[in-house]
Amino acid sequence: MIHSLFLINHTGDIFLEKHWKSVISRSVCDYFFEAKEKAGDPENVPPVLQTPHHYLITIYRGKLFLLSVIQTEVPPLFVIEFLHRVADTFQDYFGECSEGVIKDNVVTVYELLEEMLDNGFPLATESNVLKEMIKPPNILRSVVNTLTGSSNVGDTLPTGQLSNIPWRRAGVKYTNNEAYFDVIEEIDVLVWDIGKLNPQKLPNLKGSLSVQAGAPKPEENPSLNIGLKIQQLAISGLKVSRLDMYGEKYKPFKGVKYVTKAGKFQVRT
Known part of the structure; x- marks a missing residue:
């Protein structure tokens, strides 16, 4: 190989x-x-x-x-x-x-x-x-x-080579038959369905949505924290890392927080 x-x-x-x-x-x-x-x-x-x-x-x-x-x-x-x-x-x-x-x-x-x-x-x-x-x-x-x-x-020869589990040596004995596991779940997704956002109207945006604990189902517009990362520059040349949307067609749904206050600008397509 x-x-x-x-x-x-x-x-x-x-x-x-x-x-x-x-x-x-x-x-x-x-x-x-x-x-x-x-x-x-x-x-x-x-x-x-x-x-x-x-x-x-x-x-x-x-x-x-x-x-x-x-x-x-x-x-x-x-x-x-x-x-x-x-x-x-x-x-x-x-x-x-x-x-x-x-x-x-x-x-x-x-x-x-x-x-x-x-x-x-x-x-x-x-x-x-x-x-x-x-x-x-x-x-x-x-x-x-x-x-x-x-x-x-x-x-x-290492004892781990003779074990069915490669990271655990063979012949291990414990006084109690107990096992503890740490389960870590990670997710990295981009969700558009919540809030009916149209990805075609938001060009070149990468974002992440984090749903608060105990929030209702997505159809009920749960409270969200959203951050949108923009790879381009504004027409004015201003570099931005967060985006505030203005206008009726970009009206945010309830529970979404926008962090930046950089002002109104357009993103190059």
Whole structure:
């Protein structure tokens, strides 16, 4: 799946590379550099790039680009999720995911990448399993390794590898048969039906609606807090982050609060 991984800083320098199959030349990153120059902002670089012979899938974390090289079609989100897991692992091991920290712990970084992928396919990505195989670096362990010539790699197979649940070690026993779960629900939507707002009459607007607890059904016009983010400028050149609507056809329904008082303006279409 993943043939190679390149770590690139915000200035465009490749400071680390890892190959799991055949070695791929750094010149493949030229397509990424062209897209980065066109995007301007690093966060606007397309996450998936198609080249004549490869697919480039990237993420941007901590002023670093993690660029993976793929030669066959794979689900892009699967690769993106793995790249974020790599960055999270570096964060967990070293405290931060930055160029300086990665260079200072380059041996541990290569050991982690070797265990996380097997022939280009994800193998061990859970933090507790990795920490049993590769000990997190610290000053005392570094001194001992220097004097004895040992490494951070463990000698035994992690117990989590033998468990049906990868993030939980096998053979765990508790005095009480209890389990606690934290359920977190998140929703990111744009609702137009409430209040009969017509999206065609509100060009280039992105917004979020938050319904107050205990509010009636949407058909009954519940109390809402609304914020509309405008990507364009007003005709006068005024930059706005909130929008007040005026006129009968934009008459707000009951319960909607508009925060801004920037005055009347029109939005470019």
